[in-house]
Amino acid sequence: MAGNAPPPADQGFRAAVLVEGLSDLAAIEALATGRGRDLAAEGTAVVSMGGAMSIAKYAEALG
Numbered sequence: 052m053a054g055n056a057p058p059p060a061d062q063g064f065r066a067a068v069l070v071e072g073l074s075d076l077a078a079i080e081a082l083a084t085g086r087g088r089d090l091a092a093e094g095t096a097v098v099s100m101g102g103a104m105s106i107a108k109y110a111e112a113l114g
Contacts, residue, residue: 065094069109073099 068090070076076099083090090097100109 062096063094064091064096067096067098067109067113069098069100069106071100071103075099 068079070079076097079097080090098109100106
């Protein structure tokens with residue numbers, strides 16, 4: 052899962068990797084793919100927060 056919204060709890064993700072922006076998200080996904088990993092299939096959402104100042108919103112949403 053990628054994007055600027057916290058992953059919905061009903062999508063089965065067990066973990067979330069919060070990154071600052073889209074370039075960070077792309078880097079994490081590229082590294083995972085290069086290592087033969089499918090993070091979403093493994094239950095990990097990579098979420099771009101759209102800036103570090105958004106951390107409070109994500110911390111609240113994800114608990």
